[in-house]
Amino acid sequence: MVLSTAEVMYWSTMFASILSASAGVLDARSKQFDLFGIMIIAFCAALGGGTLRDTLLDRTVFWVADSSYLIFTWFGALATFFLARWIKLSGRWFVVPDAAALGLYTVAGTQAALGVGADMLVASFMGVITGVAGGILRDILLNQDPLVFQGQWYATAAWSGSLLYILLIHNDINIGAAALIAGIFIFLLRLSAIRWNLVLPRYKEK
Amino acid sequence: MVLSTAEVMYWSTMFASILSASAGVLDARSKQFDLFGIMIIAFCAALGGGTLRDTLLDRTVFWVADSSYLIFTWFGALATFFLARWIKLSGRWFVVPDAAALGLYTVAGTQAALGVGADMLVASFMGVITGVAGGILRDILLNQDPLVFQGQWYATAAWSGSLLYILLIHNDINIGAAALIAGIFIFLLRLSAIRWNLVLPRYKEK
Amino acid sequence: MVLSTAEVMYWSTMFASILSASAGVLDARSKQFDLFGIMIIAFCAALGGGTLRDTLLDRTVFWVADSSYLIFTWFGALATFFLARWIKLSGRWFVVPDAAALGLYTVAGTQAALGVGADMLVASFMGVITGVAGGILRDILLNQDPLVFQGQWYATAAWSGSLLYILLIHNDINIGAAALIAGIFIFLLRLSAIRWNLVLPRYKEK
Numbered sequence: 001m002v003l004s005t006a007e008v009m010y011w012s013t014m015f016a017s018i019l020s021a022s023a024g025v026l027d028a029r030s031k032q033f034d035l036f037g038i039m040i041i042a043f044c045a046a047l048g049g050g051t052l053r054d055t056l057l058d059r060t061v062f063w064v065a066d067s068s069y070l071i072f073t074w075f076g077a078l079a080t081f082f083l084a085r086w087i088k089l090s091g092r093w094f095v096v097p098d099a100a101a102l103g104l105y106t107v108a109g110t111q112a113a114l115g116v117g118a119d120m121l122v123a124s125f126m127g128v129i130t131g132v133a134g135g136i137l138r139d140i141l142l143n144q145d146p147l148v149f150q151g152q153w154y155a156t157a158a159w160s161g162s163l164l165y166i167l168l169i170h171n172d173i174n175i176g177a178a179a180l181i182a183g184i185f186i187f188l189l190r191l192s193a194i195r196w197n198l199v200l201p202r203y204k205e206k
Numbered sequence: 207m208v209l210s211t212a213e214v215m216y217w218s219t220m221f222a223s224i225l226s227a228s229a230g231v232l233d234a235r236s237k238q239f240d241l242f243g244i245m246i247i248a249f250c251a252a253l254g255g256g257t258l259r260d261t262l263l264d265r266t267v268f269w270v271a272d273s274s275y276l277i278f279t280w281f282g283a284l285a286t287f288f289l290a291r292w293i294k295l296s297g298r299w300f301v302v303p304d305a306a307a308l309g310l311y312t313v314a315g316t317q318a319a320l321g322v323g324a325d326m327l328v329a330s331f332m333g334v335i336t337g338v339a340g341g342i343l344r345d346i347l348l349n350q351d352p353l354v355f356q357g358q359w360y361a362t363a364a365w366s367g368s369l370l371y372i373l374l375i376h377n378d379i380n381i382g383a384a385a386l387i388a389g390i391f392i393f394l395l396r397l398s399a400i401r402w403n404l405v406l407p408r409y410k411e412k
Numbered sequence: 413m414v415l416s417t418a419e420v421m422y423w424s425t426m427f428a429s430i431l432s433a434s435a436g437v438l439d440a441r442s443k444q445f446d447l448f449g450i451m452i453i454a455f456c457a458a459l460g461g462g463t464l465r466d467t468l469l470d471r472t473v474f475w476v477a478d479s480s481y482l483i484f485t486w487f488g489a490l491a492t493f494f495l496a497r498w499i500k501l502s503g504r505w506f507v508v509p510d511a512a513a514l515g516l517y518t519v520a521g522t523q524a525a526l527g528v529g530a531d532m533l534v535a536s537f538m539g540v541i542t543g544v545a546g547g548i549l550r551d552i553l554l555n556q557d558p559l560v561f562q563g564q565w566y567a568t569a570a571w572s573g574s575l576l577y578i579l580l581i582h583n584d585i586n587i588g589a590a591a592l593i594a595g596i597f598i599f600l601l602r603l604s605a606i607r608w609n610l611v612l613p614r615y616k617e618k
Binding site for chain 2: 467468469470530531533534537548552555556557558560561562566567568571611612613614615616617618
Binding site: 025028029031032033035036037038040051055060061063067070071081084085086087088140141142143 | 262263349362
């Protein structure tokens with residue numbers, strides 16, 4: 001049996017939803033929200049970026065069309081909620097999976113935007129939104145400054161990768177190959193940024 | 207003259223808009239926002255949940271289609287704003303009406319989602335969003351942790367009730383009866399949760 | 413060569429995007445966000461109100477249809493980001509352009525809403541949303557109470573002007589003339605409010 005690119009991305013995204021939800025729950029640990037709060041934080045972290053993208057592009061919201069996303073997300077959230085009572089979970093376990101999810105979400109978001117005819121700038125920005133807006137929504141609910149506005153290249157990795165994806169597609173590279181190359185590029189760039197502490201310049205005044 | 211289920215729900219929702227707006231204004235009391243701030247807080251508290259639901263389901267936003275919702279909401283907000291200068295208003299007066307509004311909004315939201323073909327999980331979640339997202343938006347504007355993530359069963363009451371509603375509908379109960387039963391169920395569950403301090407488990411680490 | 417009203421408004425809005433983006437960057441100065449954070453704050457400040465309006469009215473989001481808005485906005489943001497390192501920028505330079513942008517955005521938003529058949533109340537509120545919601549989104553990201561809920565008439569100027577615009581249109585005044593009159597009215601009312609410290613009453617309890 002051979003899976004198509006679309007199928008591989010579909011199942012990877014389901015898997016990424018579990019991990020992103022789980023990471024979102026850990027990010028909220030200090031607030032000690034109740035189970036419903038945890039489910040909403042996980043929902044925002046895992047599905048918020050794609051939701052915003054679909055709303056802005058006037059597409060059917062992906063989890064409204066296919067509620068499996070909700071099931072996987074909340075499975076990840078509940079598992080984390082209960083596991084945290086028994087074993088010590090570390091946010092560091094999620095660094096690598098999170099970089100992979102960033103690559104996946106960003107490429108999927110860029111594809112979705114190109115699919116409805118968005119131009120290059122809009123499509124790359126939609127990729128970034130898909131990859132990072134969930135974390136911004138999570139931080140808004142947690143009442144803290146968005147982490148993505150301050151740390152090592154995160155949005156930067158996403159944006160470079162979405163532009164790379166578009167460039168490859170414009171050069172008639174096969175969609176599956178382009179997705180793989182751009183996704184791995186984002187993954188490696190994000191991990192390199194963490195490893196060598198690569199950051200964007202911050203706002204500074206004379 | 208006999209009112210249809212739809213008419214009863216329509217007028218109840220208008221009435222609920224006044225009360226939710228008024229409660230939203232009191233929730234914001236410590237910020238001493240100006241009259242415009244009060245109107246926006248009331249708008250979010252009373253109409254925010256339904257607005258988010260309609261946006262996610264790609265339905266026409268209900269108050270864009272029928273601006274009476276804005277009129278009733280702002281009537282409630284302005285009345286509260288001016289009354290507060292003359293008499294001592296208590297947030298406790300709103301506990302019972304708020305539980306009734308939760309039942310009403312949740313059932314209306316679940317109905318709306320079923321109406322556009324959402325499946326059971328999505329429809330019940332849309333009911334919850336309709337019932338609680340307004341309060342979350344209010345708390346975001348007030349720059350405080352969402353109350354609904356920490357108190358006595360609120361979203362829990364809404365979610366149980368929306369699932370009950372869907373169950374009743376699937377068993378061919380008449381829509382009006384199902385709405386009444388589910389709405390009263392939410393109302394009573396919420397009041398019981400307050401009376402006996404029923405809360406969800408909170409996030410806790412080993 | 414004679415420009416049509418639509419063309420004048422189009423180019424004025426592009427120009428206003430630069431200025432609003434720049435002002436948004438200065439509003440965020442104390443946070444010292446990185447370059448990506450600056451771009452998102454500028455995006456919210458300059459384009460957030462119109463984005464919310466288009467989402468609520470189920471129109472195609474304006475910058476998705478025409479990505480020039482993104483280019484002008486981010487040009488303004490980047491220019492401010494780099495200039496701030498060389499020269500001392502003052503928020504006061506933006507008071508007058510900001511009042512002009514408020515007039516422009518509000519009138520454009522009211523027009524857009526009337527164009528899809530919104531009634532008077534909804535259309536005037538959409539004008540206000542277009543004019544002020546960007547600033548509210550910026551304040552949510554900056555984790556601070558919305559400035560527009562406390563200062564001198566801002567939303568008030570916008571709302572009066574959008575109602576004036578609708579009144580003029582209903583009395584068969586030419587669209588271009590109505591836009592100009594209402595825009596200037598908002599501009600002058602906002603500047604007067606600053607000059608004579610005109611504020612709305614704030615919430616106060618007995």
